[in-house]
Amino acid sequence: MARAVTTNRKIITTAVAWTIALILFFPIFWTILTSFKTEAQAINDPPLFFNFDWTLENYAVVQERSDYMKFLWNSIIIAGGSTILGILIAIPAAWSMAFVPSVRTKDILLWMLSTKMLPAVGVLYPISLIFVEFNLLDTRLGLIVVLMLINLPIIVWMLYTYFREIPGEILEAARMDGATLRDEILYVLTPMAVPGIASTLLLNFILAWNEAFWTLNLTAANAAPLTAFIASYSSPEGLFFAKLSAASTMAIAPILILGWFSQKQLVRGLTFGAVK
């Protein structure tokens, strides 16, 4: 009897959960689906679900007309470059905080986090002035630096929480055996921290890929990544649903896949270790 109740309950829970999940996922599903339709089928009334002629034409047109590969390449360089640069700067800092903590470590960590709270719009003009001064406007290097600085607090913070889980005795033993500081970090700490470094890399790549204030405001034709590419569809091309869908699908597909891999580490990275 009790068992029947639990099974019934599980059936209901499953049905409700799947319904909600499918509704939440629908806009993404619909975008992917529409990208395979012709423009006429995309605005058909009633909407077509699977009974249409599947075509890859939109993808070809988007690439041909707007040089999609250039934007994709910019996104990869900017997101990848800023993340790797950030990790390189953050590893030594996080090492210091985790293994040689001082009375000020906590304050420094919190202060770093607080720089993340600075509203971007408040410093938009100074940053563009500096960019003009150093010829960084509309360059990939400029965006790499800005996005690195934006995400640096999260990178330091995530690495710090991962490093803290590594027992300090192992590092100490290496030191006793005569390892230099460089060896200690490079050959003892880093290999042990690979999973943590990997998930930090992943999450910050995603955050940099999706960043849509600086990428929209500091780029024009040369360094514009996918966020700016999609924004250019806001009108009037946005009325071509199938092409908008193809462009959107290409912009989000790589990140959706990476995101699914990183979902377990998400909570730690996004709440600064405050929720476990």
Place this chain on the structure above:
Amino acid sequence: MATKASRSAARVMMAPAVVLLLGWMLVPLIMTLWFSFTKYLPLRGDSIERGLDWVGFSNYSRFISSNAFWPSVQTTLIMVGGVLLITVVLGVLLAMLLDQPLWGQGVVRILVIAPFFVMPTVSALVWKNMLMDPVNGIFSHLWRFFGAEPVAWLQDASLTSIIMIASWQWLPFATLILLTAIQSLDSEQLEAAEMDGAPALKRFWFIVLPHLGRAITIVILIQTIFLLSIFAEIFVTTGGAFGTRTLTYLIFQRVIDSQNIGLGSAGGVYAIILANIVAIFLMRIVGKNLDA
């Protein structure tokens, strides 16, 4: 464990990150502060080289007394409040649902989290065109199917539309964090309460909700900081028209569209102060957790 040598090494290794962030924070901040006290209209020939006229607090009082200011504060509050209400309430319910045993939990989780990974410009455009378009959008088909008049979402219900888009983006975040918190709840406590005959609503109110308190606070604080500076979603949908001009967007327009740097910078200082008030509360919670 820490020797004197490793202490100084630690300081050296922390230096790049600290110096970079210090520069990143201070330089633009000081420039914004400086500009906010000057008359700075680049289109009328003002420039740093030629020297800017000091105008005291007049930009600050002009920014506050302009017709656009209070509506923008109101818009910001409604938008942030609306998204928080929707994401926290639905997030708690969804987290409790996903915590129950069900078939295909992994796939459901992935489907629910997915919107969080969609870049803001894509979410905004997909919602604007494919869902909310008054002629061809899915919503208009749905409305017509039920015999209702389709809604011109981004004109007639513009702020609601922005709230819907932002809620869709942030619900996964809230759900994920609340789900993590719920999973750490001691199930024996709940079972004991159930055996003692506590009804479901009471169990939720007296056991689940208090347990989630801290996670909810963190979700609210983090989301507030991000929502206060929402930009792309407004930029590609309404461009600040139809009553969707938030404080962030108003400052953006002052700086970029009207090229009034002094006035925009004064607005920026207000925004920075506002964000810091929220940040202080967040830092307190995070800091407390660091001690534990």
